[in-house]
Amino acid sequence: MAKSTLIPQINQTLTLIPSLPNDISSIILSYIPFCFHTRAKLTSKSWYNFFTHSKTLIHNLRKNPQIQSTLLVIFPDDPSLSSPYLFDPTHLAWAPLPRTPVNPHAYSLSNFSAISLGPHLYVLGGSLFDTRSFPLDRPTASSAVFRLDFTVSGGGWTCVAPMITARGSFAAAAVGGGGGGIVVAGGGSRHPMFGAAGSRVGRTERYEVERDEWVAMEELPGYRAGCVGFTVRRGAGTEDEEEEEFWVMGGYGGTTTIAGVLPVDEQCRDVVVMGLEEGKWREVGEMWGDGQRGRLGKVAVVDHQLVNGLPQVFMVDENHDICRFNMALNSWSKETTIPQKNQDGSSYGFVAIQGELHVISLLLSVDLSEIRRSRRRKRGTFLSMQIYNPKTKSWRSLVTRSPFQCQLDFRTVVMCTICL
Numbered sequence: 001m002a003k004s005t006l007i008p009q010i011n012q013t014l015t016l017i018p019s020l021p022n023d024i025s026s027i028i029l030s031y032i033p034f035c036f037h038t039r040a041k042l043t044s045k046s047w048y049n050f051f052t053h054s055k056t057l058i059h060n061l062r063k064n065p066q067i068q069s070t071l072l073v074i075f076p077d078d079p080s081l082s083s084p085y086l087f088d089p090t091h092l093a094w095a096p097l098p099r100t101p102v103n104p105h106a107y108s109l110s111n112f113s114a115i116s117l118g119p120h121l122y123v124l125g126g127s128l129f130d131t132r133s134f135p136l137d138r139p140t141a142s143s144a145v146f147r148l149d150f151t152v153s154g155g156g157w158t159c160v161a162p163m164i165t166a167r168g169s170f171a172a173a174a175v176g177g178g179g180g181g182i183v184v185a186g187g188g189s190r191h192p193m194f195g196a197a198g199s200r201v202g203r204t205e206r207y208e209v210e211r212d213e214w215v216a217m218e219e220l221p222g223y224r225a226g227c228v229g230f231t232v233r234r235g236a237g238t239e240d241e242e243e244e245e246f247w248v249m250g251g252y253g254g255t256t257t258i259a260g261v262l263p264v265d266e267q268c269r270d271v272v273v274m275g276l277e278e279g280k281w282r283e284v285g286e287m288w289g290d291g292q293r294g295r296l297g298k299v300a301v302v303d304h305q306l307v308n309g310l311p312q313v314f315m316v317d318e319n320h321d322i323c324r325f326n327m328a329l330n331s332w333s334k335e336t337t338i339p340q341k342n343q344d345g346s347s348y349g350f351v352a353i354q355g356e357l358h359v360i361s362l363l364l365s366v367d368l369s370e371i372r373r374s375r376r377r378k379r380g381t382f383l384s385m386q387i388y389n390p391k392t393k394s395w396r397s398l399v400t401r402s403p404f405q406c407q408l409d410f411r412t413v414v415m416c417t418i419c420l
Contacts, residue, residue, distance in 0.1 A: 016046050026050070030058050031067050034150075034420045035086055035093035059119050059151045059420075068419050070354045073097070073116070075414040076404050078109040079123055079146075085403055086418075089353055089385070092400050097121075098156040100146045105131050109142065110192050111168035115182055116418035117209065121148040122182065123157075127168035127191045127198070139191035139198065141166035145207070150420055161212045165203045171229025171248045175206070175276060182207040183217075183246050183276070188225035192412050197263060200225045200253065204274070217279050220248065224268050227251030228299045231276075232310060232327070246274040249287065250296025267294045271330060284330050293317065298348065304355035305391055312390055314357055316350045322357065322388065338386060339395055347410040353417055359386040362407055363399055381407055 016025035029050060032040055041048040051058070072087040079100040086095040100123060112126030123146045127139045143166035146157040167187025175183050183206045190198030202220040207213070227248050234243045249272075252265035271284040288294060296315065303311040313325035315332065320342075324335040342348065342361050349360030363382035381404055386397045402408075 016050060026054070026057060033069050033088055033091050033093065034071065035088040035091065035095040038095060055151050070417055070419050072351060072353060072358070073114060073121060073416050073418055074349075074408075075112075075114060075123075076406070076408055077412070078107070078128075079112075080109065081107075087400075087402075089358070089398075092398070094403050096403070097148065100157045101159065103144075106142070107131075108191070108193070110412055111190065112142070112414060113170065113172040113184070114414050114416040115172055115174050116416055117174045117180070117182065119150040119418075119420065120209075121150070121416075121418055122146065122160075124172060124182070124184065125163060125167045125170065125187065127189050129191070139189050139194065141168050141187070141189040141199065143167070150418075161207070161214055163207075164205050164214050164216055165201055167201055167203075167225075169226045169251075171227045171251075173229045173231045173246060175231050175244060175246065181209055183229070183231075183274075185220055185229060185246070185248050185274075186224045186227045186251060190225060197255075198225070218274070218281055221272055221281055221283055222253055222268075224248075224251040224253045226265075227268065228296060230299070230301045230311070230313065232273075234309060244276045246276055248272050248274075249299075267296075269294050287325075287330055287332060297323075298350040300350050300352040300357055302352045302355055302357070302390060304352075314352075314390070316348055316359065322359075324390075335390070336388060336393070336395075340384070340386060340397070349408075349410040349413060349415055351415050351417065355389070355391065357388040357390065359388070360384070360410065361386075383408075 016022050016029060037051045041051045069088060069090065072089060073084055074087060075084045076082050080102045083099055084097045086097060106128045109126045109128045113124045115122045115124065126142045128142055129136065130140050133140055143162040145160050145162055147160050148157050149155055163184065169190055170184050170187025172182060172184045175181055185204040186202060188198045188200040200223040202223045204217040204219055205214045206217055208215060227250050229246060229248045232245045232247055234245065251268045253268050254266040255263050256266055257263055269286045269288055271287060272281050273284055274281050297317040299313060299315050301311050301313050305312065310327055314335065315323045315325065317323060320338045322335045322338065323332040325332055338359055346362065351358050361384050363384040381402050383400050383402050384397065386395060388395050
């Protein structure tokens, strides 16, 4: 018998990388950024099986902080009709996500919240129109909660326990780390289609992930909707005992009228804080003095770079300024000005990614002659991202072609980040 027949033949379709054991190859392939997994599947049958059926293994291998990627999740519209997308700001890559389950009786979901908790992405509540309600043009709040598990192979969105109180335009934040829960407070039923009216609630509740259960907590000191919420871990990174708090600021409470006809919101100018261990609210006071602004803009929290053990909180206002929040003084101060302002007055997207503030807007003027001919027929909009680093106090920018076939309205777009 020839010597070559005594050498065992390797089945290349079952080997990830020739001449390497599969356990070593798995570690190497886990370094491929998440947004490129769909393209990597087309390399071979073994790679397709690996990236399709080994998501739990990939997640475990990518727990190393050196290879984890913080991705931006963008919900352009109702997630049951328009696919959300992941964006990798490091590699300028996009990846589509599945749509949420469709409710045949409900449509035009908006004002929902998106929260990431470990490898899970949640969509909570919102306001919508229900064909079974009357009158048909009156929006109703939703209590539905959907979860997308990135460790499940070929999985989509699943329904988890609904909130006790239906709500949209509410404060929400992840608490207790990857295996903790979610706290929500306030909210109402207002829809972007209508500039006023809508209900308001003051109830607070917490979602326990392990038990898949919502637990009622102490109510807010007053009704408010359209508010912003985030968590603060006092003592994080220090020798002091860590204490977790849930901060809620801004929004609108009551309603007044102009000339007894036109309804106008009464803006909430104060901050309230709940200590999650004791579950009690305390009022911090107003953020602005007399004669100052009274409407809170979009808020982003930088928790990668703690200052005195506290996260940095920023807001973008209608004057194209970015302001910093001083927790000790309960006040805002100007930090910087956005270099390139939206001349048409459109809104910005505002989010913190890996310690930097991303100001996102549509790029309306694009020189098509600079686009390669092979890409002329590709549809999509261009997004401009102006990025501010609070540590170095410097700006940089980038432009990327988005996969969205329609222009984004950042007044209603929902965004969050997830680490994969």
